[in-house]
Amino acid sequence: MRDLHLPGRSAVYARNGLCATSHPIAAQVAIEVLKSGGNAVDAAIAGALVLGIAEPQMTGIGGDCFVLLKPAGTEEIIALNGSGRSPRGLHAADLRARGLTAMPVQSVEAVTLPGAIDAFCRLNADYGLKSLAEVLAPAIRYAEEGIPVAPRVAFDWAEDLPCLRGAARDFYTLDGKAPAVGQVFRAPGQAEVLRRVARQGRAGFYEGEVAEDMIASLRALGGTHTLDDLAATACDYTVPVSGTYRGIDLVEHPPNGQGATAILLLNILRHFDLAAMDPLGSQRAHIEAEATKLAYDARNRFIADPDHTTRLDHMLSPDTAAKLAALIDPGRAMPAAAPLTEAIHRDTVYITVVDRDRMAVSLIYSIFWGFGSGLASSKFGINFQNRGAGFSLVEGHPNEAGPAKRPMHTIIPGMIRQNGRVLMPFGVMGGAYQPCGHARLVTNLVDYGLDLQEAMDAPRCFSGPDGMEVERGYSDKVRAELAELGHAVVIPKTPLGGSQAIRIDGDILVGASDPRKDGCALGY
Structure with a gap:
């Protein structure tokens, strides 16, 4: 106890x-949906869409989502990939010909096509x-009336303001x-x-006037996006990946998300007495x-669009983790394992809901960078994500930019399972930090016995x-000792990510929400 x-x-x-999420109004909406007869899926969607109005710098209907779902009456976990693809006119060779070495x-x-809706x-x-x-x-009511x-939203908004251009400045200032x-921020469009x-x-x-607004706006900005690209956008049900750490299973969304990185990281940490x-x-x-460093180097080499991801089994293999763990010197920091190949930023929202029938939803929803691309559609003000920044321009790389392809994504919903039973849906926001955040939350709980809120509150x-x-x-x-070990220590301008979780303890639900955000956990 604290x-x-x-x-x-x-x-x-x-x-x-x-419900636990990063804004109180969204959490309240989710609870109202549950109390009026909806289930965890209804509540999570309703709350997530409100987050797009409450935290428009973080997410919105121009973005993507990933979901892990445990339906009522079963312990099976289902993954839903709601990430969009690049336009068919995107070719890495064209960008390299312009002298670009990175997206x-x-x-x-x-700008990739929005998959969340x-x-x-x-x-x-x-x-x-x-x-x-x-x-x-x-969400319709709050978009009209405003929030x-x-x-925290005001802090982020001021930081991200310079990126807004054209119509985005009209709608988001x-x-x-x-x-x-x-x-009060309103979004009547x-x-x-x-x-x-x-x-x-x-x-x-994806059709009609809204689609025409998005595509016409993108093409006016020089994009190759077409109405056919948008109409072809479709989510996919997939099979989660998982790994075991000291008696619990960490369940993650498969590629093109980076969840396998968190599993590899825990597999490496298992070789040390934390x-x-x-x-x-x-x-x-x-x-x-x-x-x-080692786990992220593997991520940068292997994770991409599911049709292009290579050597996932190798990445999740205990043998791979053992060999990587042997490279760690307890007395000295290594240089970066390899230069990071994708753009890094920390703007995402997460929501988790568990209902009376113990349906559990772990949902993460994002436009990537602050206000995504900084661009918006001219009529309805739909803020376009910049997930294509996650592509590589290295020729032949699994994650090389290409037509109708999903980029490597940083956003990852998680669940913890123990003895075959889903114990906790959770998420840690923070762009590239997320796999590290997942591993740290797990080790705070498992190795140090912290309660759920303490595990989130602890410094990162x-x-x-x-x-x-x-x-x-x-x-x-501690900072001085880390510097002596060879780390280039800095104090981050903004806190590292945010997190939410709900622990299912039989008849009791226990929710926690990260103080690094404005949100809370609410129940009834």
């Missing part, structure tokens, strides 16, 4: 249903109890400025889009950083492209 003398928050306990990040070339429609049709119109109604800007805390989806299903988005290390000490941070560190990022929650002594 020290009640100190600032903090308790986990939330409930019996009938629970341009916030540009029309980085198709996935939400499919999920509602296959597993929801409420009509699509009922599920979309809260006051929360503190207030008189050209980032909104301050408490100012998105409300109209969602009304059409409510009436027509996916056709309201439990004997100080959870907030330099030794644990160092070992985790070195394992992260991450060895990424900007050096060894060590949050201010660590002591100066």
Whole structure:
């Protein structure tokens, strides 16, 4: 139990249903949907769409999603890939001919087709109890009426403001400025889009006037996107991947998401006695950083569009992890295992819902960078994602940019399973940090016995492209020790990610939400 003398928050306990996400209004919407007869799928979709209005710098209907779902009455976990593809006119050779060696990040070339709306429609049709119109109604209302800007959202908005161009500045600023805390953001254009989806299903988005607005806007910006590209967008049910760590199974979404990286990272960490290390000490941070470098190097080599991913079995093999673990020097930091090959950023939302029948949803939804590409459609203000920045321009690479191809994605929903039973849907936001965040949450729970909220509150560190990022929650002594080990220690400007989780303890649900975001866990 946490020290009640100190600032903090308790986990939330409930019996009938629970939601944890990064904005209180979205969590409340999800609970209202559950209380009115909806299930976890209905509630997760409703809450996620509200997040697009509450946190438009993080997500929106121009983005993608990934879902892990445990239906009621079974312990089977189903994966749904709601990520869109590149336009058929995208060719790495054309970009290399322009002198580019990496994908341009916030540009029309980085815009992939939005897959989330198709996935939400499919999920509602296959597993929801409420009509699509009922599920979309809260987001339509909040898009019309507006939502006051929360503190973390205001911070991010100001940081991301410079990327907004053209129509995006009209739709995502207030008189050209980032909104301050408490100012109301409205998106009436998105409300109209969602009304059409409510009436027509996916056709309201991928066909007709909304589709024409998106494609005409992209082509005016120099994109090769076509109406046929958009109409062909379709989600896929897939089979999750999993790995075992000290008695629990970590279940992840398969490629093109990077979930296998978290499994490999835990497989490497299994070779070290983390439990004997100080959870907030330099030794644990160092070992985790070195394992992260090795796991991410494998990710950069192998993970791509599912049709192009190579050597996934090799990446998940215990033998591979053992060989990588042997490369780690407990007394010295290695240089980066290999240069990171894809754009890195940290803008994503996550929502998890468990209902009274113990259907569990783990859903992550994103436009990638802050405000995605920084571009929007001219009529309805649909903010375009920049997921194509995740492609490589290296000729022959599995993740090489190409026509009608899914890029490697950073967003990964997770679940923990124990003895064949789903124990916890969870997610950790934070772009490239996410696999490291998944592994750290698991080790906080398993190796150190922290409760769910403590495991999220604990300070984080991450060895990424900007050096060894060590949050201010660590002591100066730990930072000095890490520097002595050879790490290029920096204090990140923004905290490392955010997280939410719900633990299923029989008749009791336990929810937690990361204080690094504005959100909360709510139950009833």
